[in-house]
Structures are given as structure tokens and as C-alpha cells.
Amino acid sequence: MTTAEPIGRALAVVDAGAVERNCRTLKGRIGDRAELCAVVKANGYGHGAAACAAAALRGGATRLAVAAAEEAAELRLHFPDVPLLVMGALTEGELRTALAARADVAVWREGFRELCSRVAADQGRMAKVHVKLDSGMGRLGERDPDALMELARACHDDQRLEVAGIWTHFATADEPEDEFLSEQLAVFRPVAEAVRDIAPGCTVHAANSAATLRDPEAHFDMVRCGIAIYGLDPFHRDPAEHGLEPALQLHSYVADVKRFPSGASAGYGRTWRAPEDTWVGVLPIGYGDGVRRGLSNNAEVLVGGRRHPLVGTVSMDNITIDLGPETDMAPGAPAVLIGSQGSERILTEEVAARLATINYEVTCGISQRVRREYRE
Numbered sequence: 001m002t003t004a005e006p007i008g009r010a011l012a013v014v015d016a017g018a019v020e021r022n023c024r025t026l027k028g029r030i031g032d033r034a035e036l037c038a039v040v041k042a043n044g045y046g047h048g049a050a051a052c053a054a055a056a057l058r059g060g061a062t063r064l065a066v067a068a069a070e071e072a073a074e075l076r077l078h079f080p081d082v083p084l085l086v087m088g089a090l091t092e093g094e095l096r097t098a099l100a101a102r103a104d105v106a107v108w109r110e111g112f113r114e115l116c117s118r119v120a121a122d123q124g125r126m127a128k129v130h131v132k133l134d135s136g137m138g139r140l141g142e143r144d145p146d147a148l149m150e151l152a153r154a155c156h157d158d159q160r161l162e163v164a165g166i167w168t169h170f171a172t173a174d175e176p177e178d179e180f181l182s183e184q185l186a187v188f189r190p191v192a193e194a195v196r197d198i199a200p201g202c203t204v205h206a207a208n209s210a211a212t213l214r215d216p217e218a219h220f221d222m223v224r225c226g227i228a229i230y231g232l233d234p235f236h237r238d239p240a241e242h243g244l245e246p247a248l249q250l251h252s253y254v255a256d257v258k259r260f261p262s263g264a265s266a267g268y269g270r271t272w273r274a275p276e277d278t279w280v281g282v283l284p285i286g287y288g289d290g291v292r293r294g295l296s297n298n299a300e301v302l303v304g305g306r307r308h309p310l311v312g313t314v315s316m317d318n319i320t321i322d323l324g325p326e327t328d329m330a331p332g333a334p335a336v337l338i339g340s341q342g343s344e345r346i347l348t349e350e351v352a353a354r355l356a357t358i359n360y361e362v363t364c365g366i367s368q369r370v371r372r373e374y375r376e
């Protein structure tokens with residue numbers, strides 16, 4: 001089988017329509033009372049931040065969240081009026097960038113509150129702050145509820161600041177049997193209510209994708225969904241179980257097909273040798289594109305609608321696959337590393353399991369060298 005025009009060495013095809021539909025599905029789960037904030041940090045988990053943000057907004061998201069100030073500044077160019085939240089820790093310079101982009105920021109220390117106030121005054125604006133409780137994640141946020149309340153009052157009393165949110169983040173929402181989510185909720189709820197007494201208009205938010213799908217008690221005024229909007233399963237199984245459609249496919253093509261006599265080896269270190277006479281396809285995609293080296297002799301690739309084992313060591317720019325002793329595959333045949341071809345499909349979750357990691361890391365790892373093409 002040949003194709004006239006190979007798609008190119010490495011291409012991520014992103015179905016923006018799937019992102020839109022996934023957001024609609026999530027909106028259906030949370031109802032009208034809670035807002036959907038689409039988390040598009042890390043270039044939209046590797047899918048492309050601006051295109052996915054636009055799709056998410058079409059699908060019912062009303063806000064966007066990122067980790068870094070620069071990400072907010074970039075999004076602001078595309079979305080002049082959409083509320084943005086920077087969730088991460090910020091240096092003074094980064095805070096200046098975030099506030100100049102009119103993004104809301106996270107606050108959990110008095111020193112940073114003072115800095116926000118000062119930078120807001122310098123820039124002649126109000127800063128919208130979301131006070132963050134560490135209810136058990138053990139990462140960013142104030143652990144002590146009393147200290148957080150004091151901070152919330154100080155923010156409220158500050159002419160330059162508006163308490164726009166009270167929030168937290170869950171550590172184990174993706175482990176359905178675990179009860180720590182309920183414990184975190186029990187810590188967060190009274191603090192959220194007390195902050196709301198001080199700042200009645202503020203947004204209470206806690207849930208990531210897993211908590212959104214798992215527990216309506218975690219929805220509050222807004223949910224912050226990342227992984228699910230891209231159609232990936234927060235529980236590391238099959239996204240279809242939650243009505244989610246994977247948005248990203250990773251394509252390459254067979255650049256060469258060669259006959260391997262029994263015993264001939266493929267790639268660095270000769271980690272694979274043909275067990276019998278066979279045909280080997282060479283695909284011009286490798287770890288420089290985000291196909292991790294841990295997939296050496298440990299993955300399958302779709303060509304001609306069938307699975308073929310990735311054999312040998314993944315190199316920076318190439319991989320090799322065993323097409324079998326008889327093949328009608330010829331140079332130019334399209335190959336799919338993530339996605340479907342014919343009736344076969346390879347989920348990001350499958351690739352993640354082979355690497356003993358999570359789907360997040362697989363799509364975030366697709367490198368800049370891989371062209372993104374958007375389809376509806």
C-alpha cells in the first residue's frame with residue numbers, strides 16, 4: 001500500500017471539535033450552577049493552548065487557567081475578555097506579567113499579598129486574587145485555616161485587591177477508592193464558607209477533572225478541568241467510560257521498508273534481532289518528537305489498519321517496526337502512534353501504561369518539533 005503524499009515525519013492532529021464536545025459533556029455533568037474553567041497550561045497539555053481554549057469556550061467553558069504568567073500573557077492576545085487565572089507561584093517579574101495580562105492570581109502568603117498590592121498600585125489597577133488553602137495536597141497554599149482567614153481579611157481590606165476566589169486542589173481524586181478527597185473536602189468547605197462571608201461574590205473552586213466526574217460535592221461554583229477536556233481519562237482507563245473523545249492523534253509514515261534476514265538487528269545497541277526473515281519499516285519519528293525511549297521494544301504502531309510491534313531502540317529521529325514475514329506495506333504508508341486507523345486504535349492511556357506514567361505526561365511530552373494540525 002502506498003499513499004501519494006505522506007503526511008510528513010511527525011504530525012499531531014488535534015480535533016478541536018472533540019475538545020468542544022468534551023467540554024459540553026463536562027458542562028452536562030456540572031449543570032448550570034457551576035462554571036467550567038478550562039485548564040490549558042503547558043500548551044494545552046501539548047495539544048495547543050489557543051486552539052483548545054477557543055474550542056473549550058465554544059463548548060461552554062467560561063474561564064481559562066494556566067500555571068505560568070507567560071501562558072496568561074499569550075492567551076490574553078487571543079482572548080481579550082475571557083477571565084484568566086494563573087494558578088502557579090510567581091516571582092515579582094512574573095506577577096507583573098500576570099497582572100498586566102489582567103489575569104487573576106493565587107495568593108497564600110502575606111508577603112505575596114503585599115507584593116500584589118504594590119504591583120497593582122504601580123500598574124494603576126485592581127488585582128483579583130484567589131486565596132488558596134492547602135487542604136492536603138501539600139504543595140502550594142496555606143495549610144492553617146486561621147492563617148488563611150487572616151490573609152483573606154487582609155486581601156479584602158486592601159483597596160488594591162479583590163478577593164475573587166477561595167480554592168484548593170485534591171491529591172487523590174483520580175483514585176476512586178481513596179477517601180482522602182472527602183477528608184480534603186471536609187477541611188476546605190468551612191474555610192470556603194467563611195471566606196465567602198467576607199467576600200460574598202468570590203468563586204469557590206476545588207475540582208480537577210477526576211473530582212468533577214467523581215463527586216458533585218466537589219463542584220462548588222466552578223470546576224477546573226484539564227485532562228478531560230482533551231478527551232483523556234483522569235482515571236487512566238478508557239475515556240469513553242465518561243463519554244470523552246480523545247482529541248489528539250500522533251501520526252508519522254513509513255519512510256522505508258527493508259528485508260531483514262533472521263538475526264539482523266535494528267537500531268542502537270542491537271536490542272532487537274529479527275527472530276526470522278521479516279520486513280522492517282522505518283518511521284522518521286523518535287524521542288526528539290516525544291516518542292519516549294522507554295517505548296523501545298515496548299509499543300505498537302498502526303500501519304495498514306493493523307498493530308505492528310515497535311522493535312529496537314527508539315532513537316532521536318527514527319523508530320523501527322516489524323511488519324512481519326509477508327507485507328504489502330510500502331514506503332509512504334501512513335502510521336499512527338496514538339489514535340485510530342481502520343478498526344484499531346491506540347489510546348494515550350495505553351502508551352502511558354507501557355511507560356508506567358500517566359496520559360498527561362505523554363501528550364505534554366510531544367515536542368515542539370511536531371507540527372500541530374487542527375481539525376473540527
Ligand SMILES: Cc1ncc(COP(=O)(O)O)c(C=O)c1O
Binds near residue numbers: 087169207209225234
Ligand atoms: C491546580 C490545578 N487545578 C486543576 C488542574 C487540572 O487537573 P486535571 O488535568 O486533572 O483536570 C491542575 C492540573 O494539574 C492543577 O494543577
